[in-house]
Amino acid sequence: MVPRFRQALGFQESGLVLIVLVLGVLLAACSGTVRLPAFARGPDGVRHRVFTTDAAGNRAPAFVARNKFFNAQNLAQLAKDTSFIAIMAVGAGIVIISGGIDLSVGAVYALASVVGSLVLRHYGPDGPGAGAPGLGILLGAAAGLGTAVLCGLVNGSLIVALKVHPFIITLGSMAILRGFAFVITKGQSIGDFPAVFRQLVRYEVGDGLSLVPLAVMVLVMVAGWIFLSRLAAGRRVYAIGGNELAARFSGIRVGRAKLGVYLLAGLTAGISGLLSLGYYGAATSGDGQGYELNVIAAAVVGGASLTGGRGSAAGVVLGALIIQMISSGIVILGIDQNYSQIIIGAVVIAAVVLDNFNTWLGRRRLAQSPP
Amino acid sequence: MKKLLLPLAVALLASAAAVRAADVPRAITLGLVAKSQGNPVFQVARVGAEDAARDLSRKYHLNIKIDWRTPNEEDAQKQAEAIEQLVLAGASGIAVSCSDANKLTDAINSAVDNGVPVATFDSDAPASKRFVTYGVDDRQCGQQVMDELAKIMNGRGVIAILAGNQNAPNLQRRVQGVREAAKKYPEITIRDTYYHKETPQDAAAKVEQVMEANPDITGWAMIGGWALFTDHALKWQPGTVKCVSVDALPACLAYIRSGHVPVLLGQQCYQWGYRSVEHLVDKIVFKKDPDAVKDVSALVPVNISNVDAYARNWDKWLPH
Numbered sequence: 173m174v175p176r177f178r179q180a181l182g183f184q185e186s187g188l189v190l191i192v193l194v195l196g197v198l199l200a201a202c203s204g205t206v207r208l209p210a211f212a213r214g215p216d217g218v219r220h221r222v223f224t225t226d227a228a229g230n231r232a233p234a235f236v237a238r239n240k241f242f243n244a245q246n247l248a249q250l251a252k253d254t255s256f257i258a259i260m261a262v263g264a265g266i267v268i269i270s271g272g273i274d275l276s277v278g279a280v281y282a283l284a285s286v287v288g289s290l291v292l293r294h295y296g297p298d299g300p301g302a303g304a305p306g307l308g309i310l311l312g313a314a315a316g317l318g319t320a321v322l323c324g325l326v327n328g329s330l331i332v333a334l335k336v337h338p339f340i341i342t343l344g345s346m347a348i349l350r351g352f353a354f355v356i357t358k359g360q361s362i363g364d365f366p367a368v369f370r371q372l373v374r375y376e377v378g379d380g381l382s383l384v385p386l387a388v389m390v391l392v393m394v395a396g397w398i399f400l401s402r403l404a405a406g407r408r409v410y411a412i413g414g415n416e417l418a419a420r421f422s423g424i425r426v427g428r429a430k431l432g433v434y435l436l437a438g439l440t441a442g443i444s445g446l447l448s449l450g451y452y453g454a455a456t457s458g459d460g461q462g463y464e465l466n467v468i469a470a471a472v473v474g475g476a477s478l479t480g481g482r483g484s485a486a487g488v489v490l491g492a493l494i495i496q497m498i499s500s501g502i503v504i505l506g507i508d509q510n511y512s513q514i515i516i517g518a519v520v521i522a523a524v525v526l527d528n529f530n531t532w533l534g535r536r537r538l539a540q541s542p543p
Numbered sequence: 544m545k546k547l548l549l550p551l552a553v554a555l556l557a558s559a560a561a562v563r564a565a566d567v568p569r570a571i572t573l574g575l576v577a578k579s580q581g582n583p584v585f586q587v588a589r590v591g592a593e594d595a596a597r598d599l600s601r602k603y604h605l606n607i608k609i610d611w612r613t614p615n616e617e618d619a620q621k622q623a624e625a626i627e628q629l630v631l632a633g634a635s636g637i638a639v640s641c642s643d644a645n646k647l648t649d650a651i652n653s654a655v656d657n658g659v660p661v662a663t664f665d666s667d668a669p670a671s672k673r674f675v676t677y678g679v680d681d682r683q684c685g686q687q688v689m690d691e692l693a694k695i696m697n698g699r700g701v702i703a704i705l706a707g708n709q710n711a712p713n714l715q716r717r718v719q720g721v722r723e724a725a726k727k728y729p730e731i732t733i734r735d736t737y738y739h740k741e742t743p744q745d746a747a748a749k750v751e752q753v754m755e756a757n758p759d760i761t762g763w764a765m766i767g768g769w770a771l772f773t774d775h776a777l778k779w780q781p782g783t784v785k786c787v788s789v790d791a792l793p794a795c796l797a798y799i800r801s802g803h804v805p806v807l808l809g810q811q812c813y814q815w816g817y818r819s820v821e822h823l824v825d826k827i828v829f830k831k832d833p834d835a836v837k838d839v840s841a842l843v844p845v846n847i848s849n850v851d852a853y854a855r856n857w858d859k860w861l862p863h
């Protein structure tokens with residue numbers, strides 16, 4: 173069914189889209205309805221609770237009944253929860269396509285967040301730079317993203333220069349970067365950012381829908397797609413992941429390409445960290461612990477091959493979405509959370525098995541087709 | 544006669560339906576978001592919440608369900624997401640133990656603005672719109688640990704502080720409490736504060752490492768009982784190194800009996816869940832606010848004289 177659907181839609185990720193649709197329909201059908209408080213926007217643009225008044229003059233809050241899964245707020249929440257991992261997964265997915273691995277993305281996320289947060293706090297309501305929040309946002313973003321890019325560059329340089337397996341280098345840098353984050357923050361949570369920064373990232377449209385993280389995720393995905401499928405640099409990543417030796421002999425500067433992919437992984441971790449700063453309003457050195465595994469899981473579920481040479485930006489984003497849908501589905505369906513790790517782990521394995529089966533079917537069809 | 548029977552039957556059916564509708568208990572779902580699944584104290588809080596749900600359902604003719612949404616490892620972002628998801632899933636109220644107060648404040652405020660009251664337990668978010676917080680006063684807790692330790696060390700010696708996760712604000716306040724109280728005892732020196740991942744194995748390994756490197760340490764102020772959740776965490780002869788620890792889980796009690804730890808200060812973890820549910824039900828059903836926003840729970844001293852009586856509580860408190 174998946175190959176047919178893929179054939180019908182004519183793009184590589186159609187199978188994943190089908191899984192997302194089926195999951196969505198199942199969750200919408202099984203979730204039932206929920207009574208949510210009714211809100212309306214006043215003339216000042218601020219959302220207020222809606223109240224009803226009965227014949228006796230008693231005011232009571234009004235509620236609206238909606239499908240637990242298929243309602244705008246839940247879908248916006250799903251997109252937002254997916255975005256932090258999905259954005260990182262695009263960069264880490266490119267590393268995986270090149271045949272490498274980056275275990276430090278969670279630590280880069282934490283370090284970029286705390287460096288950005290220290291600058292932002294300086295320009296926050298109680299900071300010495302309170303009068304220039306715009307400058308603070310620019311400097312905070314530059315500091316966070318700059319730190320993340322630098323981390324990626326260091327990872328890439330060590331991997332290329334020392335010719336050590338990226339697993340070892342990024343395992344080490346994971347601990348080092350988290351250590352730096354702790355030393356910088358002294359274990360404290362850093363908050364109090366300029367209000368305009370928080371409002372920008374938490375900007376709401378319609379019925380309280382926070383769509384900025386979703387928009388950034390889509391932008392990063394499109395940029396990743398353009399890089400991988402429309403630029404020569406992206407094609408070189410596939411070539412290196414498919415066969416590094418052959419790529420080297422065909423004239424590709426493998427070291428430079430590898431440096432680039434680790435830099436991109438750092439950059440996307442930094443973007444995700446900045447977005448979380450704006451959305452959640454604080455950073456600690458403990459942020460993003462274990463996210464590297466979530467990111468790798470998203471990439472694998474999204475069709476990236478851990479041996480390299482295969483995968484796409486849209487695929488890893490869809491992989492992150494599928495994992496988040498299952499995680500949210502566990503809450504929506506009221507399944508005991510004790511089982512959540514078992515369910516998500518099983519889905520990751522099932523996705524890899526299905527993908528392998530699909531690849532095998534494709535190869536068999538190719539072998540059977542007339543010359 | 545037939546003309547009379549029909550309205551009578553309709554009236555009977557209608558009244559039976561009305562009685563049945565009145566009989567259906569009001570359904571209330573309460574979200575419980577603790578810091579991490581793996582920490583046994585939060586599993587005890589969960590039992591407390593579920594027991595409170597059962598007791599209060601019976602008492603007030605309600606159908607209270609506890610929806611446990613706790614990250615596998617400490618992660619404030621995941622906690623914020625869980626609060627947002629619980630609101631969208633229609634929870635009537637939420638109790639949360641905050642891994643990072645700054646990060647959870649917006650999620651708590653948003654839940655309250657959406658008509659979902661929030662209580663905090665164990666670790667508070669003081670700048671948020673939560674209507675009550677239940678737990679120990681962390682600075683006092685640290686001071687009490689130090690005072691008990693000073694008492695059994697006769698006011699002299701070299702001590703170390705075992706402090707768990709360096710990012711947790713409640714633990715930082717306990718460390719501050721220990722250090723403040725230590726100033727009262729000039730003959731006591733604090734060697735250092737030692738942090739570790741909050742697993743029993745990591746905590747026990749940290750104690751062992753520190754003792755290897757600092758054999759002159761004669762006392763431990765443990766502001767959490769992580770190390771004592773394992774067997775044989777304290778490798779010294781009973782009485783040679785004094786130790787006072789917060790938490791009095793069943794595994795910790797063995798150290799009282801063996802003489803390694805003269806005093807444990809039990810946090811009321813079961814009550815974290817039980818009291819939080821009581822507060823939420825009062826707020827949701829009876830529109831009643833607590834007398835004070837801070838509902839402080841006392842630490843329960845456990846020593847050789849009351850250890851067996853205290854141990855019997857665990858038959859009720861542990862997950863069944």
